[in-house]
Amino acid sequence: MDLDLWALVLSVVGIAVPLFAFLWEFFFVGRKRLGYRVQLDTTARDEIGSEHAGVLAEMKPEAGSKLVHPSFVLVRIENAGSTTIDEQDYQVISDVKVGVRLLFPGRTVAGMVVTELEPPDLHSNFGELSVLGKGTLNNGPEPTGVVTLPRVPLNRGDHYKVLVVLERAAGGEDGPPKDPRIEAGVKGGRVKKTESGTGLSRRTAALMVFMALIIVGLGLVTVVNEDTPLDCAGGTLKLTGSTAIEAVMREAGDMYADTCPGAAFSYDFQGSSAGLSTLQEAGDQAKASPDVLAFSDGAKADLQPQLLPRPVAFLLFTLVVNKDAGVGDLTIDQVRRLYDGQIANWKDIGGNDVPVTLISRKPGSGTRTTFQHQILQGKREAATNSDNCRTRDSGGAPGIIRCERDRTDDLLNGVATVSGALGYAELGAATERTDLTVVRIDGQRATLEAATHGAYPFWETEFAYTYQEPKADSLAASFLRYLTNQVGKDIIRSHGNRPCDELDNPVLCRPA
Template identity: 55%
Template sequence: MDMLRWEVVLAVLGVLVPIVAALYEFVFVGRKRLGYRVQMDTTATDAVHARYAGIQYAGALQQLQDGDGTRLVDPSFVLLRIENSGATHIDIDDYAVLPDDRVGVRVEFPGRRVAGMVVTELSDDFLRPCFSDDSGLSVRDGVIELPKVPLNRSAHYKVLAALERTGETGTGADPQAPFEPPRVIGGIKGGVGNGGIQETRSQTGTPWQAVALVCFLVLVILGQLAFSVFGREDAAAPLDCAGGELTLTGSTAFEPVLREAAKAYQETCGEQGVTFHHDYRGSKEGLDALAREGAREGEGNTRMLAFTDGGKRDDQPLLLPRPVAFTLFTLVVHEDTGVRDLTLEQIGDLYGGKITNWKDVGGADLPVRLVSRLSNSGTRDVFEERIFSGSRRLVRTSDDCRTPLPGMPRGPVNCERGSTAGVLDEVARTPGAIGYSGLDDASGRKDLRLVRIDGQRATLEAADHGAYPFWETEYAYTYGEPPARSLAAGFLRYLTNEVGRDVVRSRGHRPCAELQNPVLCRPAPQPARPARAVSSREAGAGEGSGG
């Protein structure tokens, strides 16, 4: 049995044993119980009182007389306590005697006869009528007869009896000889065991049952602690920990999340021999690399994961997607453009070539310069799909983002960069430049200004309510199904557990597991928008080097 199952067994025992003990004590054993205690059984002889000869009343006990006036020769005294020691009350109908028998309990004293008897203590004053003249309280043939007394829980009464030794009591009798204990005869219908009255003990210390139960629970706690501390040293690594090498490729927008998650995974599972390789060159190129790697190694045996902003092409059927998060993107501008908010229509006019100067949208008198990603970028696909829906396809018209290439049409220059960092750096150093990137990458830049779209900032709440349009689902792709204990499968599970979700969330993304429909992994539906006249994929392949 492995460590986890032992921990479960100990935890179950730690809960069940006290429950069973309580049920046994208070439901089964303590259901209904009549008990008695002999609280005093002592003699009163001359030898006992010789040492008190100087006291005025030293011989008082010697003057005790029987009911017929005969002086007691060898008197003794017994104090008997009758009590309800169970968990429920006892009624007069509960005594195991015939209905017309007024006596509920009888007490015999072997070797002695009863010279006198009195009820000395009642736990409750309302019990007093139970011992009236016609209650059945009497002494008959040397036996004390006690009436059927109703007793609530813990209720009791006490009986003091004066006794005389029977048989030979001459000078040869030993006054110190012990008496046999009293015999208490009585029973309760439906009581513990056979229902008979049971002798109880005065609890002056902790019961051994309680001590045993506490010791057992301490052992359970120590056992769980030992398994937690020492058992983990020899235990196998968790299921999600797997050794080997894994290459992470694809989206540069998701790169910070993957680098941080890979580092955290290595810290957790480092003993398994984990190595990550990072190669982020864009979503499309990442998918192509995964397809080539999978074709070489075979389905399900790849050591590569590709992450993309959006879906794959239709001609890659063996690439299987798994939604990981939805990612927010943002427009960024050079700080001197003077623009902080653009409508979707203005963005379309900027990238469509209708607006060439920032003053036309309330900004500074600066020419508009566009900075885009390469055509293999998933971020560019997201931008063209969700933001720029113009009929003009983006074409690279400049290399330095300032000077148009020969033969290019008039309008804002458009240059392209191969990574998110490249776009952000170019916008930051080019006056009048505008670009786009993942929100997390842009948020930490103090040399750029983030642009609202239709008055909405790039927030998860705005995207969730359909007010912010620039977002996309981040997918992880495998070539076929990876083995369950492979590093690829383990890392994918890690991204969706608590630690992995914390990493995704800390970078400004929303983990798919936190959405209402994790399978679709998308915010609430957005308001309907006019369809684009011509999409980037419809505008003819091969036009220019970018897309």
């Protein structure tokens, strides 16, 4: 059989068997399922004989002498199916008001209480007019204690517990008591003894083994099938643009080239604007779609119509600060005041007595544009007054020292080595550094969940730009598809970013 056909068969079986097991368990035989579980069944004779028995030694039924051979049973009654159990669903017990009977052979019921009702409004089913009660059956070989429970409507997951205090029946045998029994029935369903969930059931273990074998089988098919992937394209492709996505694209390009020997990549990441200019020039010269992809932090509105954006990833950015500053959390207002020049020393906002230095990306950087748009509310950063980030240039503007760097790595190196320096960068690159501090904004760390829910403001969509539409069989088109398949997505995720189509709200990735 063809290896691809084997892979298809294994995939279909791997999906069909768990699906059938699910439907069988929760729709065919377990749609309505009343579960019960004996969570405690223990005697207390030894304890009552001890000097620490306390109130246990005084226990007695409603009328009569103290208990001599007491035992305690805790039973959980629950809806363990996939749909509601209504009052009319209970059956088999002759008294139509009774839903469940708990039987305790060889023991009589001294007292009982219903507890741990979930939800609490189940309490209304156990009022004075309900059939909740206790008694003793004497029509068998030995007396049997009985607890009657009403027909309690239970939604999926609802449960309650019954705690019963029992006494060994007169003339009963020594030794451990017999196991409790339950009498109940459910129309269109069943009553089942459930488990505590502390371990795997046999069915679950068998299903896990089966799925493991399917996975191993698919892995073997993949290993054996050494044919070149059908989507491979040949040629040389230039990747340029934002340095925030550089590490991701270098890894993706190298892995694509390893998989497809006829492909090669060159890299020239100098910033979003520079990359888009490179793409525009190459396209204008070729009069067609060139072998160039440009990446930009955020969509650019002031471009010629030949440059077409495609959302690739949702990128998180972060502020970073030199450890000498002594801060790790800034409010959004403090950040704006820092870049407005109103805060010149970290001690003014609770940090150390160290002057503030601002290290920014150069104009044209997508990261800088994102910072100005998302954090500074569209306000441009002030002009620089220093080249070395340590001393003010001759004739430079007064105030705090401001400087700029071309690349993400250069900015991070500057923040790490210049005392009191503050800057910003792509999160994945920043978190790899241990020689600087990643700053929280308004107490919120940079996380995907926080960004997509509006709690963290510093993020942007990464776009891949082409000059016109590349041919379907070109390396550019193939590589773009590669970024959206599983391997490409894994690479994007490994750098702390997220593929656009995996967002709960994919609209965040569309061009503005």
